[in-house]
Amino acid sequence: MKSLLSFHKALVGLLVIYLLIPLIGTFLFSIAGKWDHTILPESYTMKWYIELFQDERFFDAFQRTLFLIVMSVGLSIVIMLPTIFIITVYFSKWERLLQAAAMLPYGIPPIVGAVGLIKLYSNSLIPIAGTPWILIGAYFITILPFMYQGIRNSLRTINAVQLVDAAELLGATKFQAFRTVVFPNIISGILVSTLLSVALLFSEFALANLLVGGRFETLQIFLADKLNSSGHLTSAIVITYYSVILLLTGTVLKLTFKNEKNPAGKKKNRVLSLLRKQSRDKKFALEGENS
Amino acid sequence: MSYVTIDQVTKKYENQVVLNDISITLNKGEFATLLGQSGCGKSTLLRSIAGLEDVDAGRILIDGKDITNLSPRQREVGMVFQSYALFPNMNVFDNIAYGLKMKKVKNIKSKVAKMIEMVDLAGKEESYPHQLSGGQQQRVALARALVIEPKVLLLDEPLSALDAKIRKSLQKELKRIQKELNITTIFVTHDQEEAMTMSDRIFVMNKGNVVQSGSPTEIYTTPVNTFVANFIGNYNVFKMDTFRKLVRSTELKGDEVAFRPEVLKLLPIGEESQDLQENWRLKGIIKDVSMTGNILRYEVESEDFSFHVDDLHHRGAIFDQGTHIQIILPKKECLFL
Structure with a gap:
């Protein structure tokens, strides 16, 4: 043993x-x-870091990347959370369709997707070709599998359908049932999906390069550009944004840990189980970053 | 005056009839059980009453009010699910108080406290569902359903996930609370023993139909057809022509005959004490014997027919496998269907 x-x-x-x-x-x-x-x-x-932090281009690129991530992940949560909830709870026969749709991004290589998007939008009535907005749209699709799996699995684990049934019988409206009974129980699942998506998008290069390239320099495009001048500098960039992700992950997890703390949370085993969960989530997120 | 009326309710899934023109009426305070195998429609009927399923035709009335098209929250029914469906993010107190908060009732604290006392969970108010045992979780679910003072309590196999001992004690407790509150209750189960101990009235369901309704005694002693006979009492059922051969009688009418395994008596060969006017006497051989505690269950064969005989377990009076015996079958205990 x-x-x-x-x-x-x-x-x-x-x-x-x-x-x-x-x-x-x-x-x-x-x-x-x-x-x-x-x-x-x-x-x-420390000269590589000093050089990096004196470079305005780096901060601009960082800001652009953050903007893209916040927009696409935010959009994804706002649209996908109600969609997945409604389909799982009320239209379960459409679930397979949603599942297939959510898996599509895996089947399309970024290059193929990017070329297709450029062709489609170059003469389109919607003038978003070459702007960050087309990238946000593409990122929304890229992170779809993570969002879908994370949210759906959480809904399944808590048996959301029955919880909603129970809440409705106790006098709650559908929206109240979602807000008071479903949402608090899937928040950790949403969080994991979000962190995975953020980590993934931080290191996204192919779509950004092909769709907007130098017109909207993201962190990865900046990184690729610097790759030619100095390996030390690119290492400094990578370490910097890894630290930012780590900091972000840690903060978010700590915040939810605090939120979940309630009267009974003071009891030892509750805290322990949360800690266990937290470390599991963290590991999960780290794996995503390294991939 | 009936309190709950289910009037010609029909429900179909695609082309399959799940509820076939069902009509049931219940009195106030009655404990009614829907009994049947899985897939017979009993849970669908319960969910229709709760408003969790739509019906294709028919009406459902509670206390004179047509609730057929109301949403679940407007129906004033309470429901307990097989898997409890407690809210994992709330402690016992908040779970029970949920319905009162939604209805914006006053005196939530005292009402919840009273309910917690009734289901014997004092001291567990702060616990979360995952810290409770299955039996305790089910008590919370019951308290949560009852605290909003519903007109009808619906129970969807609430005890089937519990082990035998806790199930028995919860059965008693459920019955006690039901009588105390005098609440009209509809209970769904596939366990005929549970149905008999709990119910004032049983509705036996099969393939979307109510095949028989009546008090537990009525259902048990006079099943209307072989399905009920088989399902409820483990009856021995024979086709009439084979039975005529077995008892060498030609005057019997009906298609089938059924008799309960406990009305048969086994006697050693040679012993003659039974009145042959009122009993049939058959010769047979013990093929198998099994013991379920207080009951001995024999499988007996007589002229190529085999049937079950139940006998109380008296010490030392067990017939071994292969023993030749006489079987005494009282004529008045046979049901001709």
């Missing part, structure tokens, strides 16, 4: 190392001065 446990621990340890090594390597490279034929850098410097 004991040897089996240590075997499991070793396996988890290996996985963690496997996931962390590229990150540590990138971090070291971003603070390395001279690093040619040694295992660890010969000298350390």
Whole structure:
């Protein structure tokens, strides 16, 4: 029994190392001065970060990326949450259709999708070709699988249909039932989907490059541009936005942890179960970032 | 004056008839059970009364008011689900208070407290559903349904997910609360024993029809057809022509004969004490014997016919497998259907 446990621990340890090594390597490279034929850098410097943080282009690109992410993820939640809820609860026979639609983005490579979108919108009545708005639309589709799976699974887990039935019989309207009984129970699922989507969109390059390119320089386009000039600088960029994602993830999870704390939450096992859940969510989100 | 009236209710899914022209009336305070196998339409009927399913034809009235087209929240019915459907984000108190809050009732605290006492959950107000046992969760579900003082209480197999011992004690408690509040109750179950212990009246359902209704005793002793006989009492059912051969009688009328396994008596060969005017006597052999605790269940074969015989378990009086015996069948216990 004991040897089996240590075997499991070793396996988890290996996985963690496997996931962390590229990150540590990138971090070291971003603070390395001279690093040619040694295992660890010969000298350390902060000059890449100083150079980066003095570059206005970097902050502009960062802002644009954030704008794109907030818009597309926000739009996705606002549209998909009611859609998935209504379809799962009231039109379950349409669920397969929604499921198929949500899986489509996996089947279309970004390049194909981008070329198709450019063709479709270049002479369209809706003049969004080459603007960030077309990118927001494309991102909405890109994150559809994550949003759909996350929200639907949460609804299934809590057996939302029956909870709504019960609430309605107790005098709640459909909207009240959703707000008081369904939403509080799927918020953590929505959160995980959101974090996954944010992490995914942070590192999206293909669509951004093809659809808007230099006209709306996002972080990844900026990164690709810098790749030609200095590897150290690009490492610094990567580490910076990883830190931002990590900070974001941590804050959001901490906030919901606080929100879920209620009278009985003071009891030890409730807190423990939440902590367990929190660490699981975090791990989930981290995996998404590394992919 | 009937309190609940279900008038010629019909429901179809695509082309399959789930409820076929069902009419039922209940009196105030009655404990009625819809009994049947899964898929017989009993849960659909209950959900139709709750407003969770639409009906294709017919009317449903409660206390003289037509509720057929009202939404669930306007029907003034309470319902308990098989899987409890408690709100996981609320503690016991908030779960029970939910309906009162939605209806903006006054004195929520005292009403909830009274209900918590009634279902014996004092001290658990702050607990969350996942911290409670199945039996406790079901009590919360019951309290939540009752606190809004519904006109009718609907119970959809509320006890079937619980283990036998808790089920028995909750059966009693449910019955006690029902009598105390004198609330008209419709209970759905597939367990005939549960139906008999709980109900004032049983409606046996099969394939979307109510095949028989009556008091537990009526249903048990005089089933109207072989379906009810088989379902409710584990009856022995024979085609009439084979039965005529078995008892060597030609005057019997009807298509089928049914008799309960506990009316048969087994006697050792040679013992003669039974009146042959009132009983049939058959020779047979014990094919199998099993014990369910207080009951011994024999499988007996007589001239290629086999049937069940139930006997109370008296110490030492067990016939072994392969024993030749006499079977005494009282004529008046046979139902000719």
